[in-house]
Amino acid sequence: MASIVVLLELEPDQELGPDGVEPVVLLVHAAGADPDAPEDPLPRTLCGLDTDAMEHAHYRPARPGDPWCPPALYDKRCRECQAVLNSL
Template identity: 40%
Template sequence: MSDIVVVYELDRPAAAHTSPPDADRPPRRVHAVPTAPGRPDAAGPRTLCGKDTFAMEPARWKPSEHSGAPWYPAEYAAVVCPECDAVMEV
């Protein structure tokens, strides 16, 4: 799973792409994104479900650091994108 970056779709995008969601800005949806070409730590331009990642916030959660865990942070399981999750299950 090292070729996947987790991003948060927020109701209100943050001014800067530096902080994760918090109690004031919980994610509306959690998506999986292929990494950008040549940048294993950066999200590519589209999620696995086809959404543009420009206004999405990168998660600090890295699937490659959590062997045996789902690709998303457990606390956001209720808002995981079902389309991204279906692709990740394959």
Template identity: 40%
Template sequence: MGTIVVVYEIDKPVGPRTRPGGAPGEARTVRRVHAAPTAPGTPTATGPRTLCGKDTFAMETDCQKPSEHPEALWYPAQYASAVCRDCDAVMTT
């Protein structure tokens, strides 16, 4: 498997900031955590689809790259309840 990055499906603003790296005053909630390959030939850009097939266009990329730390969880532990089951199934095989 190539380089994989964590991407977040984000809800619209509703309250206090609840995701890492957000701007002060920004109110977004992580709805689902996905894994996505990087774009071919561009390791700093997310590919067009997650491992479960969702479009990454409106998703936010985390700085975490699971492929760099194969012994650790591929997603941030605080979002364990929001992990996409399909992406997790691909990542754990």
């Protein structure tokens, strides 16, 4: 897998409000990038969930060796996605 897209699984029925209140992030997932549109995820995360209901995190590691998910959300990373990435 050449590239991943980092996605946020949000608490149901929450969106970013006009007052800028952030929604609650349940888990951070990884999905393969669509080869035809690299900013778009494939239909399933690495752990098998549907990506349609997830929000794009727009995060990319700054340099090799940086975590695949945003450092502020590292404790919320999906362990199954992490395991798949570790096996690559």
